[in-house]
Amino acid sequence: xxxxxxxxxxxxxxxxxxxxxxxxxxxxxxxxxxxxxxxxxxxxxxxxxxxxxxxxxxxxxxxxxxxxxxxxxxxxxxxxxxxxxxxxxxxxxxxxxxxxxxxxxxxxxxxxxxxxxxxxxxxxxxxxxxxxxxxxxxxxxxxxxxxxxxxxxxxxxxxxxxxxxxxxxxxxxxxxxxxxxxxxxxxxxxxxxxxxxxxxxxxxxxxxxxxxxxxxxxxxxxxxxxxxxxxxxxxxxxxxxx
Amino acid sequence: xxxxxxxxxxxxxxxxxxxxxxxxxxxxxxxxxxxxxxxxxxxxxxxxxxxxxxxxxxxxxxxxxxxxxxxxxxxxxxxxxxxxxxxxxxxxxxxxxxxxxxxxxxxxxxxxxxxxxxxxxxxxxxxxxxxxxxxxxxxxxxxxxxxxxxxxxxxxxxxxxxxxxxxxxxxxxxxxxxxxxxxxxxxxxxxxxxxxxxxxxxxxxxxxxxxxxxxxxxxxxxxxxxxxxxxxxxxxxxxxxx
Numbered sequence: 268x269x270x271x272x273x274x275x276x277x278x279x280x281x282x283x284x285x286x287x288x289x290x291x292x293x294x295x296x297x298x299x300x301x302x303x304x305x306x307x308x309x310x311x312x313x314x315x316x317x318x319x320x321x322x323x324x325x326x327x328x329x330x331x332x333x334x335x336x337x338x339x340x341x342x343x344x345x346x347x348x349x350x351x352x353x354x355x356x357x358x359x360x361x362x363x364x365x366x367x368x369x370x371x372x373x374x375x376x377x378x379x380x381x382x383x384x385x386x387x388x389x390x391x392x393x394x395x396x397x398x399x400x401x402x403x404x405x406x407x408x409x410x411x412x413x414x415x416x417x418x419x420x421x422x423x424x425x426x427x428x429x430x431x432x433x434x435x436x437x438x439x440x441x442x443x444x445x446x447x448x449x450x451x452x453x454x455x456x457x458x459x460x461x462x463x464x465x466x467x468x469x470x471x472x473x474x475x476x477x478x479x480x481x482x483x484x485x486x487x488x489x490x491x492x493x494x495x496x497x498x499x500x501x502x503x504x505x506x507x508x509x
Numbered sequence: 510x511x512x513x514x515x516x517x518x519x520x521x522x523x524x525x526x527x528x529x530x531x532x533x534x535x536x537x538x539x540x541x542x543x544x545x546x547x548x549x550x551x552x553x554x555x556x557x558x559x560x561x562x563x564x565x566x567x568x569x570x571x572x573x574x575x576x577x578x579x580x581x582x583x584x585x586x587x588x589x590x591x592x593x594x595x596x597x598x599x600x601x602x603x604x605x606x607x608x609x610x611x612x613x614x615x616x617x618x619x620x621x622x623x624x625x626x627x628x629x630x631x632x633x634x635x636x637x638x639x640x641x642x643x644x645x646x647x648x649x650x651x652x653x654x655x656x657x658x659x660x661x662x663x664x665x666x667x668x669x670x671x672x673x674x675x676x677x678x679x680x681x682x683x684x685x686x687x688x689x690x691x692x693x694x695x696x697x698x699x700x701x702x703x704x705x706x707x708x709x710x711x712x713x714x715x716x717x718x719x720x721x722x723x724x725x726x727x728x729x730x731x732x733x734x735x736x737x738x739x740x741x742x743x744x745x746x747x748x749x750x751x
Contacts, residue, residue, distance in 0.1 A: 417659035440691075449682075450715075455693035472722040473692075480714040 426474035668716035686736040
């Protein structure tokens with residue numbers, strides 16, 4: 268009986284995903300871009316899996332958990348930058364992508380321009396939508412966060428981080444674009460390095476910020492489609508800071 | 510002695526304006542756009558001039574003040590849409606521009622693309638920066654407002670209204686662009702008609718919204734430069750709402 272219930276649940280999930288994907292394709296059909304459906308993650312939801320994260324990192328033989336609190340610290344080690352919860356993992360920059368994929372199950376997409384379709388925007392804050400984007404020989408982490416900076420007034424914050432050093436990050440420009448209901452909002456900036464904290468980028472508000480009413484205007488049936496493009500940096504033509 | 514003090518004050522004002530204009534030209538020199546320095550207006554500051562507004566409207570022979578509270582109301586008459594204060598004037602849509610220029614001293618600029626340079630962004634909320642923009646045979650009102658939607662957290666709201674009917678407004682698209690410090694933020698939308706209330710557009714958040722930290726990132730010495738462009742409407746190519 269339990270087996271049949273589980274099967275039925277899985278079939279329902281598949282139908283739901285198929286429906287979300289169909290919606291995204293409908294909205295962005297003209298652009299011909301790759302659409303990725305991203306489901307929300309409530310931060311607290313993953314708290315019990317910390318042990319799994321710690322276990323996985325130990326299995327990878329990088330460093331056992333909690334070693335980063337000790338006096339002798341290897342400066343080449345990077346703590347886990349997954350913003351979902353406080354993960355005790357740390358390791359070299361080169362293995363951050365595999366850690367995020369394996370332990371945090373974050374999807375990775377290829378392509379110069381993709382569409383990030385965040386579902387269930389109505390869920391209460393704090394909620395995160397996260398994906399990795401592989402482009403121009405590097406991997407980027409896109410984080411969309413619903414958060415209440417002012418109590419009772421949730422806002423949406425979107426930013427892109429390079430899984431690399433700040434010097435490498437300076438070579439790129441990322442663009443996030445919302446386009447619906449005869450309105451268009453574009454944010455272009457240099458990605459921050461994943462060595463900086465995503466929480467501080469968001470609390471500083473140095474990212475794309477949407478209030479709830481604007482997010483609703485850009486949403487379609489509770490899903491928000493964000494067009495993402497990454498290019499190599501060039502000086503903005505109309506910006507002449509002498 | 511009073512005469513010399515006033516002269517000295519006027520010379521200081523001219524030097525200040527010249528300096529602001531030089532700053533704007535420096536920032537936007539590459540774009541070769543017309544830069545307009547817009548000084549802030551604190552809403553309460555103008556309250557004592559209501560009489561002047563009423564007097565001016567009577568002089569224009571349109572309608573004496575307070576007549577719009579009477580039972581017989583001409584539907585072709587438009588109340589004053591200047592968001593600075595509650596002005597008792599009302600008149601036909603065709604004379605709104607001359608009312609705004611003469612009574613509220615709002616400047617009008619010509620050109621397809623202009624730069625709106627709002628000075629003294631640090632002033633406390635509520636503060637407005639207002640200008641009229643003449644383009645494509647129509648006049649538009651640009652309003653930048655600093656307002657505290659959440660107590661202690663001022664935000665900036667920018668929108669453009671057509672001095673015309675909603676049907677006429679649907680024929681245009683306006684773009685507001687901020688560009689500084691390797692960040693670019695663009696907002697594109699159909700202008701609202703001035704027959705709709707600018708206060709409700711701002712309270713709905715259906716406009717360009719900036720939090721204080723983002724406004725600081727885009728500011729240069731307390732002045733915020735907003736590039737403005739108006740075009741005739743076309744369906745956004747990447748927006749396919751079937």
